[in-house]
Each structure stands twice: as C-alpha cells, then as structure tokens.
Amino acid sequence: MGVDLVLVVEDTDEDIEAIGRAIGRSHPDTRLEFLRSGPQVLPRLRRRPLPQVVLLDLNMPGEGGLDVIKQVRAVPGLAGVRLVVFTSSESQAEAEACYAAGADSYVYKPINFALFRSVLSRTLDYWENVTQTVVPPPGDSVAQA
C-alpha cells in the first residue's frame, strides 16, 4: 500500500505552499488535501477515501494538533491512519505528549527547503514501506544499524 493521499492540516500559507511543492516533487503520484484547522479533521476522516497519512501542524489557533491526535485516536476505525506531527518546536516534552496521545511520527520542520523536502519525502517513504505498524518483539528489529 503506497501513500496515495495525504491530509495536510496547516494554517500557514507559506507552509501550505512549501509542503505542496515538496511532496509534489518527491511524490508526484500522491494526492494532497489541505485543511486549515483542527476541528475540520475528524469530519473529513469520516468520509472516504481515507488518507494514509495526516500531516499535522501542532500550533494552530483554537484546537491544536495535540487535540486532533487525541480525537483521531479515540476512533477505532482510524487506527490505520498515520499521524505525523511536523513542527519546528524543540520541546522534548511536547514530542512525548504527542506520542502519548497516539502520534506515529514527530518530525522536525527545517527552515531550508531542500532539507524540508527531504524530511517530508523520507517520512512518506517510511510510512509507505510500513504497511502496518511493525512493532517487532524485543530484539527482533528490522532496523539496520
């Protein structure tokens, strides 16, 4: 299963443009849908087709990314949707809160566009290759060091 559809939840025009341009180049077959606020996410996820990945900005006015993660994870039917937090925040506590709420990835949002594109591309590549949550038993990781 590839990443055919990515739902981007982002309220900044510059970031929306940059995300569109970055994924458009690295994953031209991937369709992007944009939402500008957290409260729009759950209603969208009640419709088909479901996105494989939701790319979340954490700091949005009103309902932030953390609330969205909690709401989506409270719906059993959406367990397969990957929630990727894409943020420039450096707070480790924030990252832990996102993971505790059920985020799948918490990735750094760089300033440089080449790096920005690479981060998004690698993240989509990773979730494209993992068709389901691979939680290997202890000592049985497929990660290669």
Next chain:
Amino acid sequence: MIVSIKPVRPGKTDVRIATIQQVTTDYPRHVLAGRKWTRCSRSAAGSDCAVSCRTSTIRWILAAAAGGVTGLSQVGSDWARALHRLWSAAVVIDSREQLAALVLPPLQELPGVRAVWGLRHGPDGVTAYRWRGLPLTAERRALAESLAPQAPGPARVIELRGHEFTRVVAVRFEEPGQAAGTILVAVGAAADAGFVADCLTQVIEVTQEAVRRLAVVRAEQDQQVRDALLAEASLQMDAVLDAEQTMYRVPRMAVPAIAEGCLVFIDDDGGKPVLRGAVHVDMRRLDAMLRDPAAVQLLAEPGEHRLELRTRGRVIGRLVFLFDRPPDRIPPTAFLRDLTARAALAIDNSTLYEQRRQEVIRMQQHLLPTRLPRVAGLSVAASYTVGDRVLEVGGDFYDVVVRDDGAVAALIGDVCGRGVDAAALTGMARHTLATLLQEGVSPRRALTRLNERLRLDGSWRFITVGVALLRPDRDGFAVQWTSAGHPAPVVLRTGADARRGAGGGVPVGVLDSPVFASSRLRLRAGDTLLMFTDGLTESRDGTGTMFEQAGLTTALDRLRDVPVQTLVDDLSESAQAADDIALLAVRACDGR
C-alpha cells in the same frame, strides 16, 4: 533545418543541421552532447554542425524538429512528434517516479499495443512495477519477470501463446550505480513488432539519458540536503548549553532527513555507555526495540553506522544511525563522521558547561549557612537561585543569628562582581557580620567594622547590606532596619497590601566614613519581612521589563499567606533570574 542525412556506417548516420543554435534550441544540450554533434563548417548563415548517433534515434527526433522527413507514414510522423516531446520532457523531471509516467504512455499509443510494463530491478528482485494498458496483476508480474532479459541488449521480440497478446518486445537497460530497468511492450497479432522494437529502443535511449541526468540531479540535491543539515544542526546545537537538550537535538535533527533513527550513547565515569538520546521516525518501533537490554547493548557496541563521539582527544560516547532505506539512500560515511564530530563538540561543550555550573552552585552553597536557626515566635526561610547563564560564583549572602539578649539579627548582602575574589569577600563579609551581630554589636557598628576592614585592605569592591534586628514586642516584633545601599525590604501584612520599607545608605567599602540609613518597622502576628537582593527586582522578562515593575506586586499578593519557604521558593521561580537572587523571609508567628 536539415541540410543532409548521410549514413556513415551500418546503424550510424550523420545529419547536417543548419546551425548550432537550432540544435541547442530544439534539444537541450545534454541530449545531443552524448551524441557527438560536431561543428563542421562556418557559413554566412552560421555554423553548420553534424549530429552522429544511432540512426534509429536521429531520424525521428530530427524529423520532428525539421517539420517532418519525407517518406514517413502518419504513424511515423505521430511517433516522431511523441519522441520529440519525450526528449524535451525527460530533462525536466525530478524523480524516477515520474519517469514511468513519461515514457510508457507514448508506447501504449502505438498501433496494436495492449500493454506497456516497466520493471525496476533491485539486488533482490523487482522493486517497482509500473504499467499502462493491461495492469500488472500478480500473475502478469510473474510473466513479466520471466520475460525480462537478464542483461542489456537490443530489443527482443518474444512469441507467446495463451495470452491476450501474441508477442512481447522487451529491453533491459542498466546505468552504473543506478537501479536497472526493463520495459516490456505486449502487442497483438496485427502489430508491427519491428516498428514497436524500434520505438522501444528509442524510448530506452531517452530513459537511460533521464536516469543519468536524475542521478546527477539527485547527487546535487543530496549534497544540498547534507550541507543544509550540517548548517542547521550546528545552529541548533550551538543555541543551547543544556546537555540534555543537546543530546535530544542531535538525533532530532538527523531524523528522518538522513536516517530513520538516531541514538546518542554517552560513556559514564566508568566507561559504560548510557543511552541519553533516541529519536526514530517511528518511535513506537524504537521503544519496542529499546525495551530489550541486549538490543541496547548491541547498539552501543562498535559497528557500521555507529560512530565514536570523539572530541578534545577523547571518546565521550557513540552516535548510532539506524537506516531503513535502500543502500543508495544512506549518506556517505564521511558526512556521518562530520555530523558526529560536530555533535561530539556540542555535547561536550554543554556537558562541561553543566559540570562547571554545578561546581558553581556547590561552591555557592558553601558560602551560605547550611541551616538557619530556629527562633521562638518566628518562621524563617531563605532561598538562593543561581542566575541562568552564570558560570562564576556570585556574591549574594544571607544569615540569621540569635543574640544572647533574645534579639534576632537577619542580614542579607550582595558583593559587587562575581568570581573567586567576590566569593572570598562574600564569605568574609557574612562571617564578620554574623559574628559581630551575634556578640551583641549593633548593626551600625558591625557594618562600620566591615567597612573599615574593606578600606584597610584597599579593596575596590563594595557590598550592599541590609540588617534587620528583631526584638519581641507585645504580640509581634519591633524591627530596626539598617541599610547600606541595599534594596528596601517588603512587609507582607495579613489582610493588607504589601508595603515597601526604606532603603538608603551607601554600600560598605565605598566611603571611609560610612553612611547608613535606619528605619523602624513592626511585624504583627502573621506579618512577614521579606529581604532580597537586586537580582529579584531587576530580573527582566522577555520584553525587557523588570520584575519589580511587572510581576513583583502580583506575585506578593498571591503568595502573602503561603508558608515562608513556599514564599521564597515561588518568588524566586517567578522571576527570570539572569543574575543570582537571594531571598530571606521572617514571619512573626501567631500566638507567641
């Protein structure tokens, strides 16, 4: 405009074109660069040139550019135009993913073609399937793989029975350092297989050129990413002096741009590696792996992509990169080594900073009383906060002593400057004042003696000091406040607003004849005398506003009735301490 087409040998043709400009305008330079076009002659109209390449290609692309070559059928003309568009588009694509969408459809448009299949080969088999026409179902994938040539070569026409098509034309191509590919064109009985084979051969040429170009572009992009990462990582790492944060930022920067996971192991004092930072694009997966102590131990051992954190001639730990990507996407070791070296320096700097800061805090504690006396009728508490970015011992001090006559002297002071000299003076000042006050010497006399000592030593340093002498008085305490240039104390009253006392006087050590200011205060039961150094009032928030103006009154109102230890602790935390803050609170208890 084509001047002439002249076969030079079987399979090779020289085509003379009017001008070099036409060649480079119609075909991006690199398309023809590999085709050995050469300048032939110079005429009044411009330089003629010749293009030498496979006859099959040049005929078509030049036919399209020149508006057609006589003798081509409608199908041939259509194909010539399609091939021309293909060459133009092949130089602007950004990824190999786009390549299939570009090269497969024109073949699918050829008469009699039922399907066009593209396979990308990896070391362990086919890694990507692309198609137009009949989709590559599991069954057809097996068929396509079985028909794919094992080595590059001319187009092969393979006869088949029992399928929706009768023949498959197949070509495999390889480029050094790049994944090999195969294109298979399935055609029906009516198709001209020879013509399809020609077209496929031409498409393979475009594809190979695009793959070569993509490799160059990707190498440049990868280099840009690595350069940008090193720059951003250096900025991020330099921005913090906290060791824990540094050890988190290093892997956070690396993931997932250059690796799927990154772990920081730091050797403890016994040389045992301790995991101090870990980030993965899939943290749940990493957490599952790290729950196994054997796996953690294995990762901490030397191995590929586990690089030593080496700085200032010693190894401080190991940086481990976890990859979950094709080998050709793993960054070069030289780059990983460079990033590791920068990380090592940043981690070591922040660790040394932290050690030094802890030493300062420990030494500061030695300059302060280990405990304050218990005094009947009074609750006493103190706190000391070392400034955020301070790496030298500060000069704030406080103490409380009980005199034989029952009076209590609470003193607070601030030696100007920091460092060893200031620390020595701090210790001397506190002990001198505490000893004299305990022996019953008046605050003015004690401060005068200290002033004489400083003037005698020729010290240029001065000390602000405030002394509160508390004597039991009816249901509370009478307070005699003596100030030598020290900030005025605050009296927190039960059920009333906080009131500032008086400051005044000149710091000790400035004048031969010292000047002090005296005032009287009264503490009723429940009232609190709060003494502090200027680190509290002069601390500034993000906008530069001092705490004295912005938050002190609000904080005091909030904390008026809390226990005195909570009062001093909360108050020092409320201020953003750039400088040291000493706080001493004395509360008259109810029912004395």
